[in-house]
Amino acid sequence: MKVFDIEFYRGDKASLVKELTDASQNDYSYIVTPNVNHIVQLEHNKELRRAYSHASLRICDSKILLPVLNRLKANVAEAIPGSTLTESLVEVANREGWTITVIGCEDDVVATLRQMYPNIVFNHHNPPMGFIDNPVEVERCVSFIVQHPARLIFFSVGCPRQEALALRVYESEQAVGVGLCVGASLNFLSGKIQRAPEWMQHLSLEWLHRICMEPKRLVKRYVVDAYKVFPIIVRQFKNRQSIFMGRAQQ
Template structure:
């Protein structure tokens, strides 16, 4: 980073500096608060104009290097929450003061319990009908609206429009997007751009499959030991093992570049 770029940064130790410099890594401005405060914020705004959260992990960081649509979706998200206990130590190595990882599956489960207590409406994009049947049995007070787009929908204008229309026509407190990255984030951004939707969008991948019981989360001891990725690789080897190996190689040069950038941002040393 040259002198001119450094001089354009916000004054050190200001709120703007914390937001734009301290909490930012991999060109992602991370949420730095607690899970409880996050849930309070999402509940508070669940009846207002639509906004959405994204849940960065190592795979997302790798994809953000080349996917401009994903990058645009990330830029306007309400919060960018570290979802991964694999990404978390990398952030700590870079001295980004993220309090803890907040897995999307954990967040979705807690919000769904609130939805049950308050008899909310929840729109789900993605997942199979049997998942929704199980959710209706588990959360009888929740009104579920479900639309499952076809494979490859994100490249089909009519299929995308069907998703947008469904969300707008079924106002809900939560809009759960469960169609995988980067499709769910791009769709979340397109919903935002309609300027007609309400509620909180959650880009949370397989979280609905965990809630319905179709997939099982790792035992708690594995979650605490940051080994949930290993459990998922064991239970879904064909889908995940190759991705994990590829991401492990691709993240290394990105991490080195980010470390050097943050050294230059903090004038020769990472923040303490």
């Protein structure tokens, strides 16, 4: 059942890792990781909605969003943060000796990952700021991915740029592997940005930790998102109530 016009993945992390491991051997597909910020952006960003529509899976990234989804009968087994999923997949890749392509991230992040995971071949291309509005730079990213086949492609350039690029690679019909829109996940994995301690993750307070780490960038975003997402959630509950009342009257 769709919620926020999104068909969310319903399985657990172990099942997801298995599915993505299998899919990584095939023609290119990509996943997106909806959170509160994405729900807000999807209201007005047609290109992001188009990227979502072509994604093979839509994984709930937010423990705050999860109870809302399940009150709306989405039946999502668990929230799977992109950082957690990224770490699990990189561990599989290191064990199996895979190749991974990274789009975005600074050179020092990828250098650290090469040291941490010596069995992985990392291909890395970091496009310039504003690249998504430059067709030449977008095609340079697509060509790099096509010319460097990998089991996993990590798009680390932020939403909605990474989703738009993942869609463009899909439309090229030339790539292989699984693309993952992972934002800052590789920065967390490398240790460049400290992730919230486990007790904060368990209490769904990772957002608070991130605000403390990057207040200038994130305070405004989180406050605005909270303000904007509330009426969207209310509308979803009203729509769902209308559907159930209509069925009851039939």
